Every structure is written in structure tokens, then in C-alpha cells.
């Protein structure tokens with residue numbers, strides 16, 4: 121995972137801001153080399169290493185805050201908006217399953233898993249990375 125990368129071309133001095141997907145592409149496919157339209161090949165390897173965000177370590181049992189995990193979390197308006205962004209597409213998927221899958225145990229399970237998906241995604245927003 122990368123953060124945005126701001127740098128100036130060593131050839132012409134023009135300013136660049138690479139978004140994370142572009143940083144990843146430069147890092148993986150071009151060995152850290154970025155060709156400016158001026159023709160200069162900038163070596164960004166060191167800058168890319170600085171911009172790299174280390175993966176978060178998986179929480180260990182000791183890190184899990186049980187009180188927080190089972191507490192009510194009052195949601196901010198921004199969190200409620202994020203709930204809505206996720207709920208809409210999942211409802212569309214549920215409607216598609218209801219309209220196209222024959223009734224039965226598998227369809228029931230598919231709908232149940234969509235509900236679990238929505239609830240787990242909402243929990244990730246409410247708990248905010250805990």
C-alpha cells in the first residue's frame with residue numbers, strides 16, 4: 121500500500137503527484153523509474169520506499185478490546201453516509217438474487233450472507249479499525 125507521492129522531475133523540475141495506484145504501478149512494473157514527458161527518467165525507488173505504508177499487524181488476542189467491541193458506538197453523520205453507500209449496492213444484489221435464483225436453501229443462504237456482509241461492513245465503520 122502506498123500514500124500519494126509528490127516529487128519534482130530531476131530533468132525539467134515540473135511537479136508531479138502520483139496517486140496510490142500510479143505509485144504501485146511505477147514500483148511494480150517500472151522498478152521505481154518514472155519517465156517524465158520531458159524525456160528524463162526519474163528514479164523514484166527511495167521515495168517510493170518512504171511512501172510505502174507498512175501493513176497493520178493483525179490484532180492479537182491481547183490487543184482486542186472486548187469492552188469496546190461490545191459497546192454501542194454512536195455514529196457520526198459521515199459514518200451514516202458510508203452505511204448508506206454500502207447498503208444500496210447490497211440491496212441491489214439481494215434483489216437480483218431474489219429475481220433470478222430459484223427459491224430454496226441456497227437462495228436463503230445467499231440472502232443471509234448478504235445480510236452478514238452488510239452488518240460486518242457496518243461494524244467495520246462503527247468500530248473504525250478496531
Ligand SMILES: [Zn+2]
Pocket residue numbers: 129130131132133134156157158159160
Ligand atoms: Zn521532466
